[in-house]
Structure formats: C-alpha cells, structure tokens
Amino acid sequence: MKHRIVVLGAGYAGAFAAGNLARRLSPDDTEITVVNAVPDFVERMRLHLLAAGRDLAFRKLADVFAGTGVRLRLARVTGVDPERKTVAVTGEDGDGEVVYDTLLYALGSSAAHHDVPGVPEYAFDVTGQFPALRLRERLAALDGGGTVLVVGEGLTGIETATEFAESRPDLSVALAARGEPGAWLSPRARRHLRRAFDRLGVTVHEDAGIQAVEPTRAITAHGRSIAADVTVWSAGFAVHPVAAASGLEVAETGQIVVDRTMRSVSHPDVYAAGDCAYAIGENGRPLPMSCASAGYTGMQATAAIIARLTGGEVPVTGLKYYGNHISLGRRDAIFQMVDGDVRAKSWYLGGRTAARLKSGVLRGAGWSIAHPTFGMPKRKRRLATAPDRAGVQAAA
Template sequence: MAENTHVVVVGGGYAGVMAANRLTQRDDVAVTLVNPRTAFVHRVRLHQLVGGSDAAVVDYREVLAEGVRLVAGTVARIDPGARRVTLASGGTVGYDYLVYAVGSGSADPDVPGAAEFAHPIATLEEARRLRPVLDAAPKTAAVTVVGAGPTGIETAAELAEQGRAVTLVCGGVLGPYLHTRGRRSVAGRLAALGVSVLDGSRATVTAVTRRAVRLADGREVPSDVTVWTAGFGVPDLAARSGLSTDAVGRLLTDETLTSVDDDRIVAAGDSAAPSGLPLRMSCQAAMPLGARAADTVLSLIAGERPEPLKQSFGAQCISLGRRTGIFQFGNRSDVAVWLHVDGRLGARMKEAVCKGILKHLSDEAHRPGGYRLHRSKGNTSRQKALDAQQAPVRATTRPAA
C-alpha cells in the first residue's frame, strides 16, 4: 500500500481551514493543521468582542473536518530542503506539501506613541486586551478610533451605540472602498450615533499620547482610549525561512499559488502574493484562496497541471452597530458600484454573511470539494495588470509523493 502524502497547513484562519478541509477529499492524504490557538477565531466579529456582543471564537469541531489533525503551536521556521517545520516549542513536523496560510495582523505603527498608547484589535489577543480597558473606562471617557476602513467604522459604531463618546480619525477618506452613495449612508449613520468623523489629508495622526491624539493640522483630539485599526501586516515567517516575499512580507507565488522558490509550498489568504499582485486582505478573498491552494496541492499530488487563480469579488458589508449596516455591492474587479443596501436590512445581510462564512467552512468539512466560489470568471482589472507585467503562469507538475 502506498504511503500517505502528508500536507501541513500553517495557519488555522479562514484560508487555512478551507484548505485543510478540502484536502481531505483524498483518502491517501494526511492533513495536519498547525495553529497557535485551539479555537477558531471568527475574525470578522472582533469588533463585537471589543463591544461585548460576541466572543468571536468558534470550536474547531464546528468548522474543521474530523480527519484533520490539529497541532496547537507556532511555527518558528520552515525548512524547505528538509521538508519540515520547526515549532516555537522545539518540536518538528515533516511534510510532503505545505500550505502557507499564516494570515495577517496589526501593522507595526510608525507613529510616535502609537505602539505604547494605542490599542490594536487585528487579533483575538489584542481585542481581548482592549475589552477590560474599555470596561474600566467611564462611559464619558473619550474614545478615538484611528483608521476608517471596515474595522474602524465597525468599532466606532459598536462603541458609540453603547453611548460612548467616539471620534473616528480617517487619515483620508471615510470607507475608501465605498461608493459615494454608500459613504454618505455610512456617514449619516455614524452622525446619528454621535460619532465625530475627522477626514481629509490633514486628519492624519502624527502622534499618540496617553490622553490625546495629535493630527497633521495641529489639532489635538482628547482620547482616554485610543483604538488603532489603521493597516495590516503579515508575519515574517516566510522571510525568516529564506523564501521570497513582497515588500510587505507576503509569500511570492505564481498564479497557481505555488511558491516561486519551492513547488512543494503553496500559499493562501492574506499572506499570499500571487504574481506580486496580492488581493485585498479579507475573508472574501481568503476562503476562495484556501480552496484554490488545496486544489493546487491535490493537482500536484496527482501529477496534473494546477489551474491558475480566478478570483473575483462582489461586495463589502459593514455593520454599524447591532441594528443597522450596509451591504455595498461591487463589480468583479472589487470596485464599488452605486448599489447598496443599508439600514436594518443591511444589518441582516451582514449577519447572514457572518453566519454564512462558518457554514461554508462546515459544509466543506463534511463534504470536501463542494465549495465552488473560487471558480469564478475572474477579475478583469487584475488580468490586465498581469498582462501588463507579462507575468507567465507557471504550470508546475509533480508526481505523487
């Protein structure tokens, strides 16, 4: 009997769980998921953890296939030559193929005082550290949220709905992805909640102190609690392991998500940079990328040609407290269009998306191979960028391990 092919998935977020589940289609493939936590983090609910309306964690038994071995640990280094990963604890795990899905977290802020006095919330641990800080602060305490992407908007609305005095510092445009009409809707809801929105190029944070946020135009915004949601970064595991990365640290791959350095390593999610043209960091991209990564590995095992990436988008949804939200439609190239749904229906649509994410993962755990959203018509703008840089799709084949 042929020995099983062992696939190690590094990272147990949306992309990693989708890839691990999908890999169980073959009985001769053994899958190990290495993740620092023993519970799945439902990251799109971290702002609710900060606001106290959700724990933002789910038991892995609800989303992970029974056949996947879960190893709780942090990977300190990947050794492509030996085909093994070394854990921070000192142990090692060997592999025949590896799926690199380490995700993203808070970017290191280069603003003076931000690292010391501001609270990031991109990870479960960060959100959990902020929660007691807010609990200890009086309701009259000034709260400043820095960054006006989805996380910043959702956090500001969540806290304002509780009656807190919230200022949202955009550092540019409120909701950069949103269409003008959608932006007006979000601004109106934030105003109704009492959020003070500071936007424009001069509303850029230049320093954070214990009790204030300083802006580029000289203003000083009082802030007893400063929440930092501006920007994301990726772990430096790939770089530390001697693998090629982009300037941010994402693993460089071809259009099949295979590493440009090693055809036994495939990337997925926020930490992947296919052809140096990474997709927007989001759950909407992560799960299809996880499915595509798994399909690439399965093709390589079978000695077949992997299919190239075909990734498209459709919308972005943002909650505005527990009672309202916005569902902003977009085209396949991830450009917002005039159509959006807001108000209570927008909130219900956002909640349906949050629940649907877990259902996609659970369905793939029980019926691997059933997920289809990564087989779209593709992103026309991205294809034009590929054509412009003349980046060929590398067709990599390998015999079964």
C-alpha cells in the same frame, strides 16, 4: 510513507483548506496536520463585536476537525526551512519541528504599526482574539464620558467605531481618518455612511493621519491633539516576518509571492493563502488583505494541491471581487457593488436588509468551516504514484 500536508494557521483560509483537503483526499496515503497558536477557530470579522462586549462562542478546532483525520498541533510558528521542508514551532510541549511534503502557509496578519511612536505601548487592536479581549477589558473599565478614538478609515475602522458607539452610547467615540471615510463608496453610499455616523454620534476627524499615540491622546501629522482614553489602531495589516526570513520569495509587504494557483514562485512545495499571499486578482492588482481574499485564495490553493497530488488538471477559481460589505452597528450596514476594476457602482444596498445579509454571510462562513465533513464524497481521491506526481509537478 503517507504524503504529509501541513497547514500553518487555522483562520478562514487555513481552516477551510484543511477541512476540504481532508474531505477530498484519501487518508490511506495522506496525513494532514494543522498548526495553530490558539485552540479556537477565531472569526476575525466578529472580533470588534467581542471587544465591544458581545458574548461570542468560538468553536474549538478540536471539535471542528473531529472525525476528519486532521491532526491539530497547538503551537506558534517560529520559522520555516523550505530547503529541509521543516517548520519550527514552540508550544506547551516546548520547541519542536514539523516535517512536510506540501506546505500551505496561512498565518494571516496582525495590525500594522507603521513605526508610529506609541502604538505598540498604548494602542489596542481587534486583529486577534487576545488583543480583542484585552480591548474588551479596557473598555469595560471606562466610566461614562470616556473617550475612544479609532484610527483608520477602512472597513475595520468604520465597523469598529460604529459598533462601539452603538454598544456604549455612554462613551464618546471618534474616528481619525487620513481622508474621507468610505471615499471608495458611491455618492449615495457615502451619504448613508455619514448619516450612520451622525445617528450614532461618531465624531469624524478627516485629514487626521496619526503620527504618535500617547496614554490619553493621539497627535495628528499637523500637530493637533485628539483626546483618547483608549486608542484603537485599525490603520492596516502586516504579515509576520517569518516568511521573509525563511528564504521564500516575498513582496515588499512580506507576503509570499505566488502564481495563479497560489503556489510559491520560488518553492513549488509551498502554497500560500489568505493575507500572507501576494496574489494578483483578475483586475491585475494584488488582492487586498480581507476575508474575501482568504476565501478565494484558500479555494484555489486547495484545488491546486489536490489536482497536483492526484495527477489531475489544476482548475482555476475566480479571483474577482463583487462588493464591499460594511456593518454599521447591529441594525445597519452597507453593501456596495463594484465593477471589474473594483470601482463602486452607483447601486448599493443599505439599512436593515444589508445588515441581515451581512449576518447571513458571517453565519455561512462560520458554518462551512465548522462542518468540514458536510458533503463528504463516498470515494476520496487517491494520490498518484510518486513518479506520476513528480511528472505532474514538473509539467506544472
């Protein structure tokens, strides 16, 4: 029988990993299946642009994996049984199971509501294709003079607020922050960010943690009311509870606890990559949920799976951050370099040059995933014999 590799999720981490596994492993003895809820490769870093009204063409996963041998199953994951090595799914064809020998769990994350009243009922977010389209429709219905409140001072909140303000100058856009937006940036970069907010007309409410969301306003922890025809929730990410319910060892965040090679510490046939992996970076801290983490963990998981299945030595890829890249509308951005402890260096790049760099990064990430056969080796690696694989895994 062929070794069955199942990849759950086809975001940045899952799609990249599936393409690389197909590129490097022989189809004679491996079978790769990707399970994803939607038919498109959704570039999450562009979803705030989609919500703002920009026309974005997402690639079909069927086209992405065409010619690779990767099987695509459009379905939603409802459970994982690591003892039986099965994944429960539901889709247009009804309920079913997918059996695996090696599982790569890359289901990503969604908006973290933090149990704030009113968020599920009244707030919008940009963490998925359908939520972004729902927000796009709501914004399009707003007349001039409408108010939009973006909650959250992180990268997503800043990018969303500035994009909305630039795309819809007829709206009043505000940002609610628990502290100072961009507080982790260097002093010069923070000044650049402030100038961008002023230029775009974004009103910043500091010390404004939101404790409730209502249809036309948000209430801060101090009881202050902020008017909002539309509230956009960008106050962090949360992973799906299916991993915790499966019996896999998870952290308090619900993320799967993995070793340095992205292998589950409780179930050696399971790997995790992207936001759902609780991985420790080179600075000794958990990797944040981000596209960069998806790239690092996806590369490490792929390399580890290939090495262990083919009897090779498991390589170690880097888990080190070099900087934060923040879009401030279409013609401005900040690229902030950081040190080994993820503290901002004094140097930063801003303006149109940084915006062009960010655009290049986005295009590069999308292109690499959309062309999984690029650089395909003439000879793919064959799997070790079953006894050899068992020995390699036991030694690992």
